[in-house]
Amino acid sequence: SQKIEQNSEALNIQEGKTATLTCNYTNYSPAYLQWYRQDPGRGPVFLLLIRENEKEKRKERLKVTFDTTLKQSLFHITASQPADSATYLCALDTGGGFKTIFGAGTRLFVKA
Amino acid sequence: DGGITQSPKYLFRKEGQNVTLSCEQNLNHDAMYWYRQDPGQGLRLIYYSQIVNDFQKGDIAEGYSVSREKKESFPLTVTSAQKNPTAFYLCASSIPGTVGSSGGYTFGSGTRLTVV
Numbered sequence: 094s095q096k097i098e099q100n101s102e103a104l105n106i107q108e109g110k111t112a113t114l115t116c117n118y119t120n121y122s123p124a125y126l127q128w129y130r131q132d133p134g135r136g137p138v139f140l141l142l143i144r145e146n147e148k149e150k151r152k153e154r155l156k157v158t159f160d161t162t163l164k165q166s167l168f169h170i171t172a173s174q175p176a177d178s179a180t181y182l183c184a185l186d187t188g189g190g191f192k193t194i195f196g197a198g199t200r201l202f203v204k205a
Numbered sequence: 206d207g208g209i210t211q212s213p214k215y216l217f218r219k220e221g222q223n224v225t226l227s228c229e230q231n232l233n234h235d236a237m238y239w240y241r242q243d244p245g246q247g248l249r250l251i252y253y254s255q256i257v258n259d260f261q262k263g264d265i266a267e268g269y270s271v272s273r274e275k276k277e278s279f280p281l282t283v284t285s286a287q288k289n290p291t292a293f294y295l296c297a298s299s300i301p302g303t304v305g306s307s308g309g310y311t312f313g314s315g316t317r318l319t320v321v
Contacts, residue, residue, distance in 0.1 A: 097247065129309075134314075135315065136315050137248075139311070182247070193250075195240075197245055197246050
């Protein structure tokens, strides 16, 4: 079955460092992959989308990579700030935009 | 401001009771979705609707029902047949065919349902 995995352990980093979150998947070849931010008690907020033919995508302090051979996406936040503390979800397309699989998310804590 | 409004934020259900969660959007999106979120699990799709008066079952539709009488509204009813309804429910919307191009779903703030 299709599977998407994110590190269930929380990631703790110091302010100013780069946070790197991992999303691994199996048994599928998605056309694109999305990353979302979710704060406690709130709905996810869309951050970035990367397509299968793109190796890297950037938006301000965010960078996403997509390695279709490794079946892995990395999500980087550079110069991290305490306000970046949240849960980050990755999501895979399984065709047509209606059947998206979401990972359980990785909790990020940025300490001042 | 355009967005999705879910209500109520917190809802308590007694055993054997049906409850309805509201979802309204003013984004003019044709597609709407309901997801369920449980601790340690990814979002799971309950139902989705591509257009008014049409909806499709997702991966965990049993014990739930929806309607789509207006473009702006996609209410979810959690019926007594849903044996484990305690969860965080999220409504989302998108423009069909654009999730992979312009990117992403727009989510509401969620409703936390608890069985008492």
